[in-house]
Amino acid sequence: MAELDVLVAGQVARDLVLLVDEVPAAGGTAPVRRRRELLGGKGANQAVGAAQLGARVGLLGVLGADEVGDRLVEQARADGIDVGPVLRRPDTATALIVDLVDAGARWRYLEDIPEATLLTPDDVAGAADALRSARAVLVQLQQPASAALAAARTAREAGRLVVLDGAPADPAYADDLLAAADVLRADAREIELIIGDAPADAEGGLAAGRKLLRRGPSLLAVEVSGVGNAFVWPDGELFLPLADTPTVDSTGAGDAFVAALTVALLRGDALPAAARYSVAAAGATVGHPGGRPALTPAALRAQLDRLPPD
DSSP: OOOOSEEESSSSEEEEEEEEEEEEOOTTOOEEEEEEEEEEEHHHHHHHHHTTTTEEEEEEEEEEEHHHHHHHHHHHHOOOOOTOOOOETTOOOOEEEEEOOOOOOEEEEEEEOOOOGSOOOHHHTTTTTHHHHEEEEEEEETSSSHHHHHHHHHHTEEEEOOEEEEEOOSSSGGGHHHHTTEEEEHHHHHHHHHOOOOOOOOHHHHHHHHHHTTTTTTTEEEEEEETEEEETTTEEEEEEOOOOOOOOOOHHHHHHHHHHHHHHHHTTTTHHHHHHHHHHHHHTTSSSSOOOOOOHHHHHHHHHTTSSOO
């Protein structure tokens, strides 16, 4: 395997996105205005985003040994993703996520994620060489905490940049995961799971970042729902309010955010610039249905122009 800039350890699934004007009540029906079928899951979305931003990306995740999995592997290859680390589980159906989005940009997920499509510590051990060779390892914490910790520790011990996205599925692993991380990105709900309170405003987001900074990571990116994003590092902090961006579906905004943040850190951007880049990537993703990013230079520039000046 050629040296990778980023190896993403996380969920891979078939995404079925359905746009409706209104979700029907029980016993009712509604016409679907638009339908998309995509390579999806948080891990795959992050890998696609990083590849669109020019990184050499690999994906460590699990698919069933079925026709759907075959199609998703081919799509990932077409996206420029190294699928060598992808595992194919026999007698397992590939995960399915249905994203139902109404005219008010409110989403509802229906998920069929067989346990066998989640990573195990043994899967991670089998991918140890890939984890050690990538410049950064992005660990998506919807995976079992034991597997996520194994991936983070393997990369950390090899001196790689370790980026965590989310909150651990098992809180008992939180301290060990945070100690193994260089970067943590978490949305408001995930922050509440980790520290007990969701931030309500800019100062709350910055305070949450300061608290978590003491637990291991050197950069925290904390969402304040409906308000913006707080960034905290040892000698600085920054709050970026949400830009006025028309939203069709917020699915995938966080995945684009963490992909862009990882790429910016790898290329040596100053932390305020990396923060702005990640927020711009999230903004560039909410204008279309589904979580698949579309991080073109024009889309990123348009979003950067919406942010407050440096």
